[in-house]
Amino acid sequence: MPEGKIIKALSGFYYVLDGENIIQCRGRGVFRKRNITPLVGDYVEYEAENEKEGYVLAVKERKNDLIRPPIANIDQAVLVFSVLKPSFSTMLLDRFLVLIESKNIEPVICLTKMDLAEEPDELDKYIKDYREIGYTVVETSSKAMQGLNTLQDCLAGRTSVFAGQSGVGKSSLLNAIRPDLELKTDEISNSLGRGKHTTRHVELIPAAGGLVADTPGFSSLDFDEVEAEELSGCFPEIAERGSACKFRGCLHLNEPKCAVKQAAENGEIPSYRYEHYLQFIEEIKERKPRY
Structure with a gap:
């Protein structure tokens, strides 16, 4: 039975990467009966009707999974936080860190828009604190092309999820790493102080020698699964x-x-x-x- 990895789920179809081929698959009804939802990142067995179409038959055991965004088998989570527009929040960062730590996923803190930093001394203190705790902190700016090589080194050979608030520059970072992607980005809404949601679905994208998931942005997290x-x-x-x-x-x-x-x-x-x-x-x- 051929096997592959789901790299995109959209409109009831699962796009399975097997070598260099991508097979557009539907899920068998057995998944609905067992209350199983295949996720992006899942390793699956599939049955091919032809070179381009088939059916997902079985989902392999996962090493981890996230609910928001819905994705499985992640090596690391790149938590993207801007230093301004929207402003950096240790409270929100710590919420993300708790969720990622609870799933035994390695976090990488990625600060964006470093060129806009208004209080560099305070920011430097936070960066020092998180590094002393043991976290990797990467300082980047898509406009100034700062820190991109360091970020690419973090991504090489790994499956990573980009997560963070809307408007922090996740898509801009991916565009800087892979300009051919031309992912849609939006300016920050001045009235709301946050970005519009520009990413509509979860998809694994080859980048910097690894696979990266650009995910829909979200601004709150509940600790539903943490005791x-x-x-x-x-x-x-x-x-x-x-x-x-x-x-x-x-x-x-x-x-x-x-x-x-x-x-x-x-x-x-x-x-x-x-x-x-x-x-x-x-x-x-x-x-x-x-x-």
């Missing part, structure tokens, strides 16, 4: 110090002899990161129970 006990594991610097807490299962809230609280008070953990952890855990505790 309170798991949250600290999505903050590497908190997870590292949590082993020194007096009580096992410490949530680092009001427990006595909490090493994480002590580290936050001593400035070993950035105060905003600990504050975000507290806000997120409160949000998780207050969500409606799932049945």
